[in-house]
């Protein structure tokens with residue numbers, strides 16, 4: 281019998297963002313998942329831009345999924361964006377013409393709740409930005425974790441090698457209270473942290489070659505990522521790191537995860553030097569239940585093959 285395989289329903293919370301864009305192109309391309317929509321966070325830049333960027337990327341890729349705008353600010357404290365990495369508009373300030381489509385009227389947090397109920401026990405939720413929308417959804421529907429089949433979070437720095445302060449990674453540091461709510465609420469989630477990202481860079485020279493050989497998606501991505509790549513090359517050298525793309529490949533194709541450590545993890549919401557840090561109980565001192573499957577390593581060749589495919593190479 282020729283029975284086609286049922287696709288896994290997928291929802292992505294994201295703050296595009298140059299590396300979010302690469303992750304989204306990868307998700308658009310995936311044959312085994314049914315993308316239900318994009319819920320949009322503020323983070324890399326303000327919500328107005330992250331929503332506009334998501335809509336534009338969908339248009340460029342020819343993908344017609346609903347886009348839901350979420351919270352414009354963190355739950356409790358104001359936070360600085362990452363426009364110095366992604367450009368003032370979050371997409372490299374290329375002055376692109378706005379997408380024709382508008383976002384949906386429904387709030388991102390309500391869309392998360394509704395879709396988790398509609399696809400109860402099946403939904404793959406991937407977060408690529410600050411966790412504000414998901415935390416709000418959890419406050420409105422505390423039973424949410426029991427409805428979601430798998431949560432994959434890009435965030436944290438599991439031995440304290442941060443990228444936004446000494447110990448903290450951007451997505452967590454932007455809204456630590458939200459991350460704390462999420463990390464406490466989900467009994468188990470997969471975490472792709474900044475330190476894993478640093479172990480999975482790929483050469484700028486290779487990436488430039490893929491961009492040159494790719495299709496319209498590669499052409500658009502070349503433009504929006506140029507400033508960030510130049511900034512990255514000056515700061516981090518020969519390798520380009522796409523945090524959200526690594527999280528996405530681990531979400532879409534978990535078979536490529538070659539090492540995962542399951543440990544308790546929490547979020548520091550206070551501390552003069554450590555707000556937003558994500559301490560991991562590596563030596564099981566606390567007796568707390570292990571809530572995070574920390575992705576330590578991923579098949580690098582498979583990761584790069586996915587990136588090439590989503591650029592049309």
Ligand code: BDR
Pocket residue numbers: 297298299300324362365408409434443449450451474523524
């Ligand atoms: C994360 O922060 C953002 O700047 C990126 O989009 C990524 O989600 C990396 O720390």
Ligand code: CA
Pocket residue numbers: 294295296297299300324408409524
């Ligand atoms: Ca992001």
